[in-house]
Amino acid sequence: MDSRQPQSTDSESVPARSVAFQTLGCKLNQYETDALASRLQKAGYRIAADDEPADCHIINTCTVTNRGDRKSRNTINRALRARPPLVVVTGCFAESHRDELERDGRVVVVPNENKQAIDQLIEAHFAGEMVRPDELPRGVFDFGVPDPIFHTRNMIKIQDGCDNYCTFCIIPFVRGRARSRPADQIRDELKRNIDAGYREVVLTGVNISRYDDHGLAFSQLVESLLETDGDFRIRLSSLEPDRLDDRFFDLFAHPRMAPHLHLCLQSGSDRILLQMRRQYTTGEYRSIAERLLGRFPGFNLTTDCIVGFPGETDSEFEQTCAIVRELGFSHVHTFPYSVRSGTRAARMSEQIPNRVKSQRSAVLREISGANRYAFRSRALGTSDRVLIERFNDGAATGYTGHYIPVVVPTAASDGVRNRFLDVTLRRIIEDNDEMPVLADPITP
Ligand code: SF4
Numbered sequence: 424m425d426s427r428q429p430q431s432t433d434s435e436s437v438p439a440r441s442v443a444f445q446t447l448g449c450k451l452n453q454y455e456t457d458a459l460a461s462r463l464q465k466a467g468y469r470i471a472a473d474d475e476p477a478d479c480h481i482i483n484t485c486t487v488t489n490r491g492d493r494k495s496r497n498t499i500n501r502a503l504r505a506r507p508p509l510v511v512v513t514g515c516f517a518e519s520h521r522d523e524l525e526r527d528g529r530v531v532v533v534p535n536e537n538k539q540a541i542d543q544l545i546e547a548h549f550a551g552e553m554v555r556p557d558e559l560p561r562g563v564f565d566f567g568v569p570d571p572i573f574h575t576r577n578m579i580k581i582q583d584g585c586d587n588y589c590t591f592c593i594i595p596f597v598r599g600r601a602r603s604r605p606a607d608q609i610r611d612e613l614k615r616n617i618d619a620g621y622r623e624v625v626l627t628g629v630n631i632s633r634y635d636d637h638g639l640a641f642s643q644l645v646e647s648l649l650e651t652d653g654d655f656r657i658r659l660s661s662l663e664p665d666r667l668d669d670r671f672f673d674l675f676a677h678p679r680m681a682p683h684l685h686l687c688l689q690s691g692s693d694r695i696l697l698q699m700r701r702q703y704t705t706g707e708y709r710s711i712a713e714r715l716l717g718r719f720p721g722f723n724l725t726t727d728c729i730v731g732f733p734g735e736t737d738s739e740f741e742q743t744c745a746i747v748r749e750l751g752f753s754h755v756h757t758f759p760y761s762v763r764s765g766t767r768a769a770r771m772s773e774q775i776p777n778r779v780k781s782q783r784s785a786v787l788r789e790i791s792g793a794n795r796y797a798f799r800s801r802a803l804g805t806s807d808r809v810l811i812e813r814f815n816d817g818a819a820t821g822y823t824g825h826y827i828p829v830v831v832p833t834a835a836s837d838g839v840r841n842r843f844l845d846v847t848l849r850r851i852i853e854d855n856d857e858m859p860v861l862a863d864p865i866t867p
Pocket residue numbers: 585586587588589592593594595629630663
């Protein structure tokens with residue numbers, strides 16, 4: 424089957440088939456959706472807007488929390504109510520609820536291992552052919568380089584799966600064992616990204632610090648990527664604080680490396696970390712953070728925390744608050760602990776009432792907001808490089824290397840998007856969640 428040509432449009436007067444995407448959960452899902460949308464668009468399909476009826480709906484689901492399950496289920500039901508000819512469901516919720524969805528029979532369920540070939544399934548469907556989803560080509564790294572349909576910043580998937588089995592997490596059961604993509608493929612994909620015009624790539628995966636291609640460690644892979652020719656920068660997606668060697672810290676001295684790291688903490692209590700089966704202590708975490716913050720002034724450290732893990736006492740929650748204040752994370756992605764059936768933590772006694780989890784989340788979000796304001800305030804007066812993402816009403820907006828959202832007043836709209844601009848940060852515009860900063864362009 425020629426996967427590049429749509430089988431659906433046999434005459435020029437027949438409008439292109441349309442495909443709508445709904446994506447839930449992590450950035451990895453977003454990357455996979457972008458790549459599939461790009462491939463289908465190149466094959467002649469029209470990508471429909473969210474609320475538009477379409478010939479096919481592809482729902483890339485998430486199961487990381489109960490909320491993820493609920494949202495995935497609601498999104499599937501909403502798509503079914505529109506009665507499109509085809510609804511394809513993939514991703515982690517589809518993986519963990521496969522039997523139930525298949526029994527229901529109204530959607531086609533595509534396992535994560537076959538997700539990258541969904542375009543072939545759609546083409547076959549509209550050509551009147553039957554293809555079983557698990558007969559589609561397998562592979563978790565073959566998504567290709569998406570066109571910038573939805574985003575200007577692109578991701579490169581370097582790793583999938585996880586062997587850590589944290590007691591609260593379902594991911595190892597739905598994404599499978601850890602596997603690393605061959606370094607040569609990653610280097611090629613970076614070159615193709617640069618040729619396609621991307622100026623920022625985010626290295627992503629489920630547990631990227633465990634990257635290992637026949638002895639080539641994560642830091643060595645990134646070192647080699649930084650030496651690629653071109654005008655671009657590299658950002659890391661969220662990272663686990665284990666297996667980080669000395670070379671890892673040197674990466675951030677490179678001008679192409681974004682001085683920003685989302686380093687998952689989860690709890691400030693060593694007892695809770697042990698219960699979570701995390702691979703580090705708070706002392707080890709602190710020494711990684713201090714090394715980065717001490718060596719690179721203005722470094723942006725962000726994190727994830729789970730509050731209300733089974734058995735978490737008030738004083739253990741206080742320990743989380745203390746370390747969040749101490750390390751000054753500019754953003755704390757706060758998750759109230761959510762029971763996942765099939766995980767060890769779901770069977771633990773001493774589940775914390777929802778009311779307490781909500782109170783603790785609110786406290787942590789407030790500390791995170793204060794930290795963000797302090798971090799942005801310290802950055803005022805400094806210079807940074809912004810990658811411009813959009814232009815609206817006389818202002819260009821984008822993110823600095825430190826991942827600060829900025830607004831740059833400019834009259835020039837042409838050719839501003841997807842360009843680097845050197846700026847000086849002037850003032851915080853709004854004290855809201857985003858907290859954008861007004862910046863002046865530096866004229867040479
Ligand atoms: S490191 Fe832990 S939280 Fe992260 S994917 Fe693996 S099991 Fe889940």
